[in-house]
Amino acid sequence: MGDPVADSDGDQLADCNEVVQNTDVFDSDTDSDNLTDGEEVYVLETDPRKPDTDGDGILDGKDPRPLIPNEPPVASFTKSVSSAPLGTSLDFDAGGSSDPEGIIVAYEWDFDGDGVYDAEGMTVTYSFSSPGTFNVTLRVVDDGGLSDTTADEVLIAPHPTVPVVGLGVVTLIPIALVCYFLIRKHRRRAKSAQDA
Numbered sequence: 001m002g003d004p005v006a007d008s009d010g011d012q013l014a015d016c017n018e019v020v021q022n023t024d025v026f027d028s029d030t031d032s033d034n035l036t037d038g039e040e041v042y043v044l045e046t047d048p049r050k051p052d053t054d055g056d057g058i059l060d061g062k063d064p065r066p067l068i069p070n071e072p073p074v075a076s077f078t079k080s081v082s083s084a085p086l087g088t089s090l091d092f093d094a095g096g097s098s099d100p101e102g103i104i105v106a107y108e109w110d111f112d113g114d115g116v117y118d119a120e121g122m123t124v125t126y127s128f129s130s131p132g133t134f135n136v137t138l139r140v141v142d143d144g145g146l147s148d149t150t151a152d153e154v155l156i157a158p159h160p161t162v163p164v165v166g167l168g169v170v171t172l173i174p175i176a177l178v179c180y181f182l183i184r185k186h187r188r189r190a191k192s193a194q195d196a
């Protein structure tokens with residue numbers, strides 16, 4: 001300890017400064033967070049005695065922002081339509097998702113609600129293979145590993161022509177009934193005229 005600029009552990013932090021910082025003169029990484037004491041003091045300005053300076057659960061050596069605690073992202077998406085006939089390609093856009101202090105690194109989509117993600121990407125196009133009501137779920141993950149999910153329903157109709165055919169039958173029934181009663185009335189009148 002005679003030489004004031006000696007650096008016994010070679011971590012770029014002189015022994016005399018290690019004493020000031022209260023770090024280990026013979027351990028280049030006092031808090032074992034994979035950053036040397038010199039790097040923490042002079043470059044990142046993180047605490048060389050605390051492996052997780054901001055206390056967000058991510059060690060300084062792996063933390064993209066070791067001085068700012070990570071906040072979870074917020075998942076949000078829009079869809080081109082809420083209901084469509086089977087066979088339609090639907091567009092989904094998660095561009096409205098956000099993160100308070102970082103960036104979103106993954107967008108995952110579960111279209112059929114089975115818990116298995118079917119697609120990845122900020123914008124996706126999907127065509128459902130069967131009719132029904134589907135709970136489309138989006139999961140976003142930020143650069144600190146935190147995530148958020150949101151879901152929205154989509155209605156897929158069985159077949160585009162079915163409602164038209166159904167309406168036709170429904171309107172034909174009263175017309176047929178009216179015709180039947182008119183003919184019956186006409187026949188009765190003709191019969192009573194004959195009898196008289």
Ligand SMILES: [Ca+2]
Nearest residue numbers: 007009011013
């Ligand atoms: Ca040193």
Ligand SMILES: [Ca+2]
Nearest residue numbers: 029031033035
């Ligand atoms: Ca360290």
Ligand SMILES: [Ca+2]
Nearest residue numbers: 054056058063
């Ligand atoms: Ca941290």
Ligand SMILES: [Ca+2]
Nearest residue numbers: 071099102142
């Ligand atoms: Ca974040």
